[in-house]
Amino acid sequence: MAFAVYVKAVMNSWVFKGERHKEVPKIFLDNEYFLDQGAKLVLKQPLVEDEILADGTIQSNLTFNSRGQATRWIEGDGMANWLGRSPSVEEQDNLKRIIRQVQPATTDAQPQLTSVQLNLREQYRSTAHTLLKCLGFFLPEWVQGDLTKPIREFARYDQGDWRSFAVQAEQLFSIAEQATEILGLGVHHNSVEIYWSSSTKLVVGVLTILNRVKRAVVIAQNYSGPDRILYVVESTNGSKKPPDSVFTEFDQNYSPLPLLAVQYFTSPNTIKQYFHAETSALMGISYPIDAITARLVQQIEKKNKENLKLDQTNLEEYLSLFLDFFVDLGKITGNPVDTQKVRSSLLRHGFAAMPNRHTGKLYTDTDVESLMAFVFKRSTEDFQNERFRES
Structure with a gap:
């Protein structure tokens, strides 16, 4: 699989199998170790x-x-x-x-240390194939016309140079980003966005895998017509739910909307820099942070199964889980934290008031879970603003 290096890392970190896996993937390193699930x-x-x-x-x-x-x-x-x-x-x-x-x-x-080989041609062929499948399902006429013939021949028969289709796309208005923020989809989803852009005269598709890897290709050039957006999202981690979709067409009477900015990969050096930076960020930052975040989520879910009512003793155990997370986060980012500062932040943002405001409630109650999510978000902001740094 063209995206195996990314998919295995994310799935290993979050400890889930997915539809095509019989077990959580393991990552074998170049030495005497391997990375087991989590x-x-x-x-x-x-x-x-x-x-x-x-x-x-x-x-x-x-x-x-x-x-x-x-x-x-x-x-x-x-x-x-x-x-x-x-x-x-x-x-x-x-x-x-x-x-x-x-x-x-x-x-x-x-x-x-580990080593991987990235087959960018196959990654973009796989991307084009997925985008065409979505188009064929929702707008079948678009996989039959002359405008999409070049991308169809590239996806199906490997005809053409992948660099003539591959682009860096910046969505100036992204339904996917809005949905991820509002619905909290996280790594448990894949999505497709297709933009019909009258300002650039392009039809561009963007594939996002597990909310970590993004690839964009030009589906058609010389497009003339209204601005449109098709958004398709599917759940992962063994979900049997069918994909959800949103299709929006903008009124042509208004000025063309700057839906996205597109940039081709202009040189081998540009390609090397872009994908090296992407892989370094995924494996050096996202992957270890995913691991400790997944561990925190799993520990909270395990604790929640005890159906404990909120009291000071149990609250201290939850607070300890959050505290351990920020200590680990400090190690990963190279910014060691002062545990007392972290504890003060957690208490200030909601843990201190929780016993009085929600006495006798379960930790699985919606308002308690919402408050914990708020505490986590605000404390993460404190970490990013270096308020936990050791003196």
Whole structure:
């Protein structure tokens, strides 16, 4: 799949399978680790490192993901392969005793090296194919005329240079952005926007995948007609709901609307800079922030299942979840936070007033959830404005 590198990262972070996956995707790195669901760094196999000491003796350091994995390694073939012989019962018992007594070591995961190849031609062919399918479903006449013949031949038969179709599009009025903001769609949706622009004489389609990856192509040139927008959105994460759509046509009696600005990729250097910056932002910022955000959401949902009524003790547990999020966010962005400042912000924006305003209510009640969302939003703004920075 042309977009697999992006899709796997987002799905791994948010721990969902999607329609075409039997399990949450894992991301295998170039070293001894892989990223398990939820962006958890896990050893591909037990790590055995032998160190020769100054006196000539060998000290072995064994690292496992869990005590259970260590036990299976001892009782299976792992220990025997390491020793080069079958271990005695006494040796097995001795190592098991050490493992039971050792304290788990937890360290913050550092950036991990991996490599990917981006096939931009296939990405834009896939984009064109998806856009044409939407047009064919909602406005079938548009996938039969001469105006769309070049993009059809590119999508179906790989005819033409992808750079003649690929553009950077800036929607000056985006229904997709409005819907995402109002409905809170987040990564759990894909969308298509198609713009008929009389000012540019172009028909341009914009595909957004999991609210993270955006690709735009020119569907038709030399367009003359009214300004229009078609917006199609579908839920992801196993949803069986059919897509929703909005189609808007503007009155031709008014002046042409500047619906979007379009820029072609003019040079190989421009292409390299654009997609390098995009990939760096997705993997270096969006992906780790997605991971801790998804973890916060999952922890809150798990807590909510207890159907706890709002009181000071339970509230403190929720506050702790938010506090951990901002501590992790500080680590990811390289801006360590002062936990007392974070706590003060959370209390000031709503946590302090919650017991008095919503006494006896459940945390799943709409007004309580709304207030928590407000607290999170305002505290995130405080973080962005560096109000949590360590003194």
